[in-house]
Amino acid sequence: MSARIIDGKAIASALKVEIKQEVENLKSSGIIPGLATLLIGENPASHIYVKSKHRACQEVGIASFDHVLPADSKLEDVIGTVNKLNADRTVHAILVQLPLPPQIDVDSVLNAISPWKDVDGFHPANLGRLFAAKDLSELSNDKRVVPIPCTPQGMLVMLQKCGVTIAGKKAVVVGRSMIVGKPMAALLLACHATVTIAHSKTKDLEGCCRGADILVAAIGKIHMIHSGMVQEGAVVLDVGINRQPDGKITGDVDFDSVKEKAGWITPVPGGVGPMTIVMLLKNTVLLANSFLKR
Ligand code: NDP
Numbered sequence: 001m002s003a004r005i006i007d008g009k010a011i012a013s014a015l016k017v018e019i020k021q022e023v024e025n026l027k028s029s030g031i032i033p034g035l036a037t038l039l040i041g042e043n044p045a046s047h048i049y050v051k052s053k054h055r056a057c058q059e060v061g062i063a064s065f066d067h068v069l070p071a072d073s074k075l076e077d078v079i080g081t082v083n084k085l086n087a088d089r090t091v092h093a094i095l096v097q098l099p100l101p102p103q104i105d106v107d108s109v110l111n112a113i114s115p116w117k118d119v120d121g122f123h124p125a126n127l128g129r130l131f132a133a134k135d136l137s138e139l140s141n142d143k144r145v146v147p148i149p150c151t152p153q154g155m156l157v158m159l160q161k162c163g164v165t166i167a168g169k170k171a172v173v174v175g176r177s178m179i180v181g182k183p184m185a186a187l188l189l190a191c192h193a194t195v196t197i198a199h200s201k202t203k204d205l206e207g208c209c210r211g212a213d214i215l216v217a218a219i220g221k222i223h224m225i226h227s228g229m230v231q232e233g234a235v236v237l238d239v240g241i242n243r244q245p246d247g248k249i250t251g252d253v254d255f256d257s258v259k260e261k262a263g264w265i266t267p268v269p270g271g272v273g274p275m276t277i278v279m280l281l282k283n284t285v286l287l288a289n290s291f292l293k294r
Contacts, residue, residue, distance in 0.1 A: 003236070003262035006158050012274035015157070016060055019278070022285050023061040026292070033288035034063040035093040035119060035280070036085045040078060040104060041071035046097045053095065056277050062284055065091060071101050078104055079112045086114040092288040093119035095280070098179070116290065119283045121147040122179065130183055133190045145290040147283045152184035154275025155216065155237050156191070162264055164214070164235050167192035172209055174198045174225070174252075175218030180239055184216055205229070217252035227257035235264040239272050 026033055035057055037050050050066070057064035067081055078100075085094045094117045100106050115125040129146045133139050139146040148156075159166060171193040175181035185197045198208050209215055209229040217225045218239035230236060240252030251268030259265050266272055 001260075003259045003265040004162075005259075006162055006237075006264055006266045006271060008154070008158060008266060008271040008274045011158060011161050012154075012278040015278045016056075016281070019281050019285055020060040022289075026285065026288055027061070029292060031092075031288055031292055032061075032063050032090070033093070033284050034065060034091045035095060035284045036065040036067060036088070036091045037095045037097060038067045038069070038078070038081055038085070039097045040069045040073055041101045043099070046099075050097050053277060053280060056281055057284070060281055062281060063090065073101070073104070075104055075108060078109055082109065082112045086112075086117060091117065092291050093117055093284040095119050116294075117287060118147055119150075119280060119287060120179075121149040121153075121183070121283070127178070127183065127186075130190070131186045133186070135192075136187075136190050139190070140286070145286055147286060148187060148279075149179060149183040150279035150283065151180050151218075151239060151272060151276045152187045153279045153282070154272055155184060155239075156187055157279070158237065158266065158272070158275060159214070159235065162235075164264065166214065169193045169213040170196075170211055171214040171216070172196045172198055172212035173216040173218065174202075174205070174209065175216075175220075175239070177218065180218040181216075184218065188214070188216075219252045221252055222250055223252070223254035225253040225258065227254065227261050230258050230261045232261055233263040234261075236262045236266070237272060238266050238268050240268060241273065 039050050054064045085091050094113050096109055110122045115123045118126050126146050171188045173181050173185045176197050176199045185195045189195045206229045210231055212234055214235045216237045222242045238251035238253040242250050244250050249269050
């Protein structure tokens, strides 16, 4: 039987309508949610990503501020700009576009962003809270708001929208980056899945993946996950964005074969990608809201 497709594009566009309404509500309380982006250097892909983030902000009425620094900037220049944005009351959310030029220490920059304005959720205080959470409810309540990294959060929303039960399930996350794999594993754990994180040194990766009820591929290798690695009926979430020799974008999962075995599957493009950008908007609204309450 063929898997049901998780249409990230459709879920994302429905969410944008809800976010637009939340922005309107905030505006009636006198707050225009504001996202500032900081881009260092000339990486063409980064410029495209930042542009699309500003466009998405415009669509829902979020104010966006574009800051660009030259590729040869010093760490002090970058931290200086971050500090100005930390102090700017019109900015509720700060995004530093990664990767950074080699002379800039990424940890120093991410640590400099106020945890209250950390739209990507990469500040150690926010990542620490995510890993410490025993339950999802601990991440957003009257006492505390923790921005959850956008790509993992997007995948969680997809699972919820499809009515997938996470508690008690075996989840395998292939990839252990700080922006996708690790926070996704923490999030699934906070949803009470039994989680395995696999990586390039994992022995018997195929057997490990076959044990998964929920399989997340965040590797960056074209079609590495094939149908022999997937359990019948599993939910397969493909984070990979890989460019093929013909220029087309494809995922880490061999979609055509895996869809014959999986229960649910995300396509690439049109799956996890569109969700990531909408979660950026959602986190901006969340941080603007918490600003209102402070
Ligand atoms: P990284 O390169 O930081 O991490 C890749 C991970 O995959 C590493 O943990 C690595 O293991 C693991 N890995 C590599 N080769 C193998 C292998 N042969 N077997 C098992 N594990 C392996 O990538 P990111 O997490 O940043 O991104 C992953 C993919 O997701 C990329 O294609 C990226 O473009 C895409 N992406 C998509 C987003 C979206 O919105 N859809 C957002 C962010 C990323 P080890 O740690 O041992 O090296």
